[in-house]
Amino acid sequence: MKTIVQVLQHLKPGGLEVMALNLLMFSSHKRSMKIVSLEGTAEEAMEKWPRLKPFADQLIFLNKQPGFKPALIKQLADLFKELDADVVHTHHIGPYFYAGLGARLAGIQMIHTEHDAWHYSNKSHKTLHKIVSSVSKPTVVADADVVAKSLGTLPRMNNVQVIKNGVDIYTFVPGDKDSAREQLKLPKHCKLIGSSGRLEEVKGHCVLIDAMTHLPSSTHLVIAGSGSLEEQLKTQVRQLDLESRVHFLGYVEDMPTFYQALDVFCLPSFNEGFPLAPLEAQACGIPSAVTNVGGAVETLCPDTGAIMKAGDAKDMAEKIVPLLFERRQVSPREHVRASADIRNMAKAYDVLAEGQAND
Template identity: 50%
Template sequence: MKTTDTLTGQTVIHVVQHLAPGGLESLALDLLAFSTPINQVMIVSLEGNKDQAIEKWPRLKPFANQILFLDKNPGVKLQTIMQLVKAFNQFKPDVVHTHHIGPLLYAGLAARLTSVPVRIHTEHDVWHLNNDKHVRLEKMALNVAKPQLVADANLVQDTLLSHFDYKNTSTIKNGVDCEKFRPGSMNVARAHFNLPQDKTLIGCAGRLETVKGHDLAIAALSYMPRSVHLAIAGNGSQLTQLKKMADQYDVSDRVTFLGLVDDMQRFYQALDLFCMPSRSEGFPLSPLEAQACNIRTAVTNVGASKETLCPKTGHLIRANDIHDMADVLFHMTCISVDANPRDFVLKHNNIRNMVKAYELLAVEAMPMGALA
C-alpha cells in the first residue's frame, strides 16, 4: 500500500449525474477547486452539456477546461459506459471517484474495464435505499467496482452497513470553505440586500421546492412577533405559491424573497438566525455555511441534519411541525449563547480537511508501483 511518504501527483476524475447547483455537485466542485496543486482533477457529468451548465451555474466557468459532459439521455444507456471507457483511456486516471448510484453503476464498471487503480464512491444520502431495487443495484455495482466506500455522515454509514456486508467503508464528513464563509458586518450585509436593519431576521436558503419546507417556515413566522422577519434565498417552482401563502398568513410584509443569491456568505452575515426547515435531507451544507459565518442555526431533524449542528448553539426542530418550529426559533431569538458555532465548523467541517482526507484515502488505497 502507498503511504503519504510516497505521495506524488494523481489524476483524479469525479463522476456525477448532472452538474448543476446542489449540495452533492458543490461538493464535487470543491473537491476539484481545493485539491492539492500537484494533482490533476476533473469532473465528468453524465447528463447535460457544458454551455448550458455554465449559463445556469456561472461558478463552473473558471473550471471550464476541467469539466466534461456526456449529454446522457434518461434511461439505461450502455453507450454511456463506452463513453466513460474512452474518457478513462484518454486521461488515464489514477482515481475515479463516483457520487451517487447512477455514476457508480456506469463509471464503476468503466473504471474496472480500464483498470483504474483506485475507485472511490461517496454515498451522500441513503433515502434511495428504501427502494429494494436500488439496494440490489447498488450491491451489484459495489461488487463490480469494488470501490473504497465513503459515507458523508455517521447516519449514512450506519445505513450502508445495515444493507451491505462491505468492509471498505469509512466516513468523511462534508465540509465548507471557512475562508469564504466567515463572520462579517450585519449592517453592511443587510444594506446590500435592502433588508430591515431594526428587525430580528431569520434566513432560509435552498431551492424553492416542497421538499425544502419553506412553506413551513412562512407558517411558523405567523406565530412569532411582528418584529421577526424572514429572508429566503433561492429560486424554484414554488415561488408563486409561497408568495400567496405569505399573503394568506398575513406576513407578506415580513417575508423577503431574494431569488438566487451569488454571495451567500453575505446573506448569512445579514441574519440573526438561520433555519433549515426541510422535509428531507442528506448531510446538508447550508447549516455549515451559516455557522461558519457564526450564525446560530436550527434545522429540522431529518436525514443527518443534526450532525451539522454545533451542540452548544444549534437547535433541532421536529420535522413537519410548524408549532415546534415557531417555539424553537422564538426561543432562540430571546436568548444569547456564550459560544461560537464557527469554532465547531472549523474543527469538524473545514473543506480543506475534507479534501485532505479524500486524498489520503486515495494514496493509501493505491497499489504499490501504480503511481509513476
C-alpha cells in the first residue's frame, strides 16, 4: 500500500477540500493516506467542519501564518521523509509551491491538481508556478477540460491530464421533498430554489438574490453556507423586501437533505473550477442551473440543465423558470451516475499515484 500525502492550503468546507477528503475516503490507499493543511489547527478546523473528526489521525496541521515562509519548504521535506511518502499530491498554487519544492528536496514524486486556472492572471502565481516547474517535473491534473485548456498556455504545462471530480452517488440520493423541508424548517407550499457555498463575492449570491425580484412571489430561495458577506446579503434581502422569500441556513452538515428539499439548484458564481455542488444536487434528482464560468457547464446533465450568464439577474431568472415549472422526462441523476461517480475519480488518481511511485 502506497503512502500518499495530499497537501492543501487549509481544511475549511469548500469544493477543493471536499474533493481531497473524498479522495482519502475512496482511495484504495486510504489507510496510509495523509492530508496536510498548511494553515490552521486541528481544533479550529474540526470545530468549523465536523466531518473531519473521523479522520483526525490522518490529518496534519502546520498552522502557517500569513506571508511568505521559506522555512516551510524544509519543514515539508522533513515531514514527507518522516511519513515515508511515496507520492506528494498538491492542490492549488500555495501547496504547489511549498510542497512542490519540499517534495523535490526530499526526492519524492509529485502530482499536482489544478481546480481552476483563472488565478494565473495573478503575476505572483505565475512566478511561483515558474519556480516549481523549473526544478521539478510534477504530473499535472486538471479537474475540467476548460482548466486543462487554460493551463496549456503556461510553460511546462503541455501534458496536462484531466480527471474530473466526482460525488458519492450512494450518499447523494433522491428523497422525500416534504420531509426534507420539514427537517430544515423550510416552507412546503412553494417552488424552492437552492444555492450553497461560501458567502463571498466570487460565488455571486447577490445576483441570485436580485433574480428573485424577477420571479413569481410563490418562488423562494434557500442559501446554505457562511462567509464574510452574510450580513451584507441579508441587508440586500431586506432592502428588496424579500425577507419572507429568502432563507439563510448557515453551514449545513446534512447536504443530501438540503438538495432533496429543492425544486432547482442554482450556482450563480463569477468563477469556478469544476464544482461539486451541481453534481451533488443532480445526484439527488434535482435539475441545476449554472453560470457559464470555468468548468461549471461540464457538470450539467445536457437534458435537464440550464446555463446562465454570470452577473445577469434577469437572465438568471429567465433560465430558472422553465426548470421550476416544466415537467421533465429524464432525471439528472442518471447523468451523474454515468459520468461523475467518486469511485471512478478515486480509481483514476490511484492509477496515477501507483505509476508515479513506481518510477
